[in-house]
Amino acid sequence: MIDCISNGRLVSGFPVGLPCDANVNNGVPPSETRARFDENLELVLRAWSERKPFPFNGKFSQYGSVNIWPRPIQASGPAVWITGIGNPKTMEFCLSRSFGFNYFGWFGWKLTGRRIFDRFGSIAEQMGKKRNPFQIGFMQTIAVAETDEEAERIYGPHIEYFFRKALGSIPPHRLMLPGGIDIRGLEFVLRDPADFGMAAKMRTATFRELVDAGCVICGSPETVRDQLVAMCKDFGIGNLHAMLQFGSLPKELTQRNIDLFSTRVLPHLRPIWEGEYDHHWWPERLGGKPAASEEKVREEEAAL
């Protein structure tokens, strides 16, 4: 429906979500979360592509006749993005299915970015996949004012509010309920918890600590621009999800943040990968190269 209303401009993200959502609030056993996600994703993708009604006999849900209406406008369905926190399995999944890989910078890109994107790169290499920055999405909290001093003064309290009261108030054991994280992943994070960056300190983190870790990029347009350009180039990021409202930030400041970001920062980001790569994970109407079907991407890869 959204694809129709927007005339083929839908980009679809499929996050597994936090344990609070599926497990605590909705009673799904943590060890079933992933399997249910996988099953439901297949159901959605099949419903988009099948031309006739079909029966779906899943382990978790059964439908005698799946028949969605209206159908998506985009010929091969809206682009699919999967959100990961660093689990190599999720990266392999995105690469093998040619889905976009989306990563959230809440834990501090200066602490986690190098690890996560190097891991993605080496997995792509192992799998023989050509790396395309447009397959990577990155969500970053951003705060722009005229000067660094002003940015700290007007955004500082709202930034602290957001990180302390939102992510920082979820105890670590609630983020990883038993059964929700694969045993190999558990061993990995217990050996080396650095993928979680600032998570353990977030509840009491100060503005300065949050800025130093990269949880937020905050300052004058020049400060913000320089950091974002360096980060996108360095990590090979082709899609930036700029989070310009956070926590208690009121409407007027949010609008100001959006204005300054879009007029003084964004123009420097747009050209970064222009002309070097095709964007297969973006609607054609917005300049993407035909939301390549999985088969098509495989054909292209085979030809290379």
Next chain:
Amino acid sequence: MSSMIVENLKVPAWGGLVTINVQVKGQGPDLIYFHPAAGMAWDPFLDELARSYRVHAPEFPGTTPGNPYDIHKVDCLPDAVLIYEEAIRALGLKQPLAIGQSFGGMIALELASSYPDIFSRLIVLDPIGLWKPSHPVTNWIEAAPADLPKILFKDPASSAAQAMLAVPDDPETAVLATAQLIWNLGATGKFVWPIPEKGLSKRLHRVKAPVLIVWGEDDALISSAYAADLGRQIAGSRVEIVKDCGHIPQVEKHDDTMAIVRPFLAA
């Protein structure tokens, strides 16, 4: 001495999809032990039983180190009950004695309800499986690790509790043990999330074996208020409350529990 070495038997079940590892130790009449949610571990209670009985301890699918993904082959509690019944038959056990602790107590009661002739006598130690709105069962699966000792023990500082809670000194061994423990809680938790009550109460009238219900008086995970309820629902059962004791009486009050358990098994 050889009888005090643990043998690991690999028992195929569920049409070959699942392999149940059964730890076996001791000499004497057959006894089957159903471990709690955290997985199988030998403790002084089981070691002492192994001096008089041949103790068979099947590991719940997914909780065997090196074989974590068997849990994905078990979709629901009735599947687990069938798998255990297959394993018991494959082991050739004929009406063994049975003991189940906590989650394992629920499994044992499910088996005794589904197959009334499967056990000769059954002891359950602080079993889960029932629900009283007046005494909600503590959700141990989502508890903070730091809170677990006081959920499990009346006196977490006691030497018995400390021995059970000890983390290995070697960092890599500790990582593997902790990951396995968390995984085990997830694997067993699949069948009791988010409320550990899956209709056992409806089935208990089918139990035929003599049942001894042992409960730590100060159990903070599932209140000893459940003991009498469970006793009422199983005809001919007996309830014993262990004083000054939490959720794991055989560890926290080893001697007292042994004094209750031994005569019942020998009867």
